[in-house]
Amino acid sequence: MRIRTVDAFTDRPFAGNPAGVVLLDSFPDDTWLQSVAAEVNLSETAFAHPLPAGGAADWALRWFTPATEVDMCGHATLATAHVLHSTGATTGTVRFTARCGPLTATPREDGTITLDFPTSPLTEAAVPAGLSEALGARINGVRDTGPHIGDLLVEVADEQTVRSLSPDIAALRAHSRRGIIATAEADAPSLGYDYVSRCFFPGVGVDEDPVTGSAHTALAPFWSARLGRDDLTGLQASARSGLVRTSLRGDRTLLTGSAVTVIDGELHA
DSSP: OOEEEEEOSSTTSSSEEEEEEEEOSSSSOOHHHHHHHHHHHHSSEEEEEEEETTTSSSSSEEEEEESOOEOHHHHHHHHHHHHHHHHHSSSSSSSEETEEEEEEEEEETTTEEEEEEOOOOOOOEOOOHHHHHHHHHOOSEEEEEEEETTOOOEOOOOOOHHHHOOOOHHHHSSSSSSSSEEEOOOOOGGGSEEEEEEEEEEETTTTEEEOTTTTHHHHHHHHHHHTTOOOEEEOOSSSSSSSEEEEEEEEEEEEEEEEEEEEEEEEOH
């Protein structure tokens, strides 16, 4: 069967966030899915299979890190939609069913794809004891992001602080189910982005995720409320880097980005 590696939230190879994508006739047992994801060893591998015509969704979709299955993943959804469209397996909007509920992916004339995801609810929280030390930075505020992604969204002083973070990953594991989203307002919005972030997810076996679509379902409402605009662009300032255009639509968040297939091969297992 075919297996692909797709760089998501970028328009060039070797940037953004790589995801494995495997299209199936049906889902085999979970042990096999987890073994493939561990072998691929990217932050997520997506598995999808077509559903009968006439239903509420076109494809069933699941995501696995090398260590566990996750409830929501943006970049691997973007990667899957890119594969479906670039191979001619589908046209127009693709409707997925996933653990976090219904999702859609719509291709745009400029070659980007827009994902429609549930907005993560934000609840102000106290700064947990030891989190500032584990992150290695002073924390201005913390938001709990709700059940789907299970992160703490942490605001720090400025963009340079985000870029220079070198956290104690083992210590971070104690502070949330999946991990920590560190964010700050952009120093120079004229450069094409409004806020920056980095994401550390030791709870699911990913020390730092390069570009995280699901985190932007929390970043979008946070920064839209702060900046007074529903349509923003986030830069995830990892070593690979990537841009996510966010559009807040109440209880839904639109995530727009590009994707590039970099490996197309055969899975012998």
